[in-house]
Amino acid sequence: MTGIEHIAAAFAGADKRAALMPYLMGGFPDLDTSRRIGDACIDAGADLLELGIPFSDPLADGPVIQAAGTAALAAGATTDGVLEVCAALAPRAPVVLMTYVNILLARGIERFVDQAARAGAAGLIVPDVPLEESAELRDACDAAGLALVALVAPTTPDDRLARIGALARGFVYTVAVTGTTGERRGGDASELLARVKRSTSVPVALGFGISTPEDAARAAADGADGVIVGSRLVRAAAEAQDPATEVGRLVAELAAGLAAPPAHTDSAAPVG
Numbered sequence: 047m048t049g050i051e052h053i054a055a056a057f058a059g060a061d062k063r064a065a066l067m068p069y070l071m072g073g074f075p076d077l078d079t080s081r082r083i084g085d086a087c088i089d090a091g092a093d094l095l096e097l098g099i100p101f102s103d104p105l106a107d108g109p110v111i112q113a114a115g116t117a118a119l120a121a122g123a124t125t126d127g128v129l130e131v132c133a134a135l136a137p138r139a140p141v142v143l144m145t146y147v148n149i150l151l152a153r154g155i156e157r158f159v160d161q162a163a164r165a166g167a168a169g170l171i172v173p174d175v176p177l178e179e180s181a182e183l184r185d186a187c188d189a190a191g192l193a194l195v196a197l198v199a200p201t202t203p204d205d206r207l208a209r210i211g212a213l214a215r216g217f218v219y220t221v222a223v224t225g226t227t228g229e230r231r232g233g234d235a236s237e238l239l240a241r242v243k244r245s246t247s248v249p250v251a252l253g254f255g256i257s258t259p260e261d262a263a264r265a266a267a268d269g270a271d272g273v274i275v276g277s278r279l280v281r282a283a284a285e286a287q288d289p290a291t292e293v294g295r296l297v298a299e300l301a302a303g304l305a306a307p308p309a310h311t312d313s314a315a316p317v318g
């Protein structure tokens with residue numbers, strides 16, 4: 047099974063609920079603990095994992111994830127170390143590696159993609175490679191069966207969305223709010239998700255600002271095929287005595303939020 051097929055199967059098999067995709071920073075707080083956090087996420091019901099490779103200048107990362115990346119690098123995390131974490135987790139769930147283009151260029155695009163595929167990765171998210179510059183990377187990913195996941199935002203115009211949607215592999219990552227990653231209140235994403243879904247034949251996942259089981263349930267009710275939760279879980283990994291147990295507990299809550307029928311937020315509920 048190629049990485050692209052592995053991702054498709056995970057979305058299709060998510061028990062008819064939206065797929066749950068936790069983000070974790072590879073090597074945070076250290077490599078072994080990040081592997082245990084990934085295992086705990088899968089045990090708790092994650093359908094896919096987004097695994098960050100730490101980078102010194104992460105322009106799309108909000109403060110929590112940026113701090114985790116800095117700490118991971120200070121603790122000695124390397125790209126090779128995170129690829130080993132990927133290899134340990136990939137037999138259990140599709141792993142989508144998330145990093146920045148300089149990490150790829152440091153060893154050459156083809157070599158990086160080849161090593162990611164050997165580590166069992168199912169896909170790549172590289173937010174600083176725009177569509178216009180993605181041909182070489184996409185060709186390398188296609189040759190290796192890896193999904194090069196496209197990112198779209200509320201500000202992406204329709205004609206661009208159509209081009210991105212046509213080239214999308216694995217799933218489209220829809221950024222719920224413009225800006226960097228982080229816990230915040232999001233609005234109704236249903237119009238945005240409907241626009242993105244019209245542009246593509248692959249599943250559409252929503253991320254940025256989804257933190258609670260209620261947020262996750264609302265994203266699914268708005269039409270997301272998958273929900274991505276990053277900063278909330280990375281913050282728990284930073285604060286907890288036992289990061290793997292605490293992140294697993296939160297992921298179990300998120301999974302339960304997705305399994306439950308959506309709450310009727312439009313009807314007057316008794317207060318107190």
Ligand SMILES: O=P(O)(O)OC[C@@H](O)[C@@H](O)c1c[nH]c2ccccc12
Binds near residue numbers: 096173226228275278
């Ligand atoms: O942290 P949030 O708001 O829950 O959003 C997920 C996000 O962190 C994760 O997908 C991610 C981390 N770094 C990124 C860079 C670009 C796009 C996405 C990401």
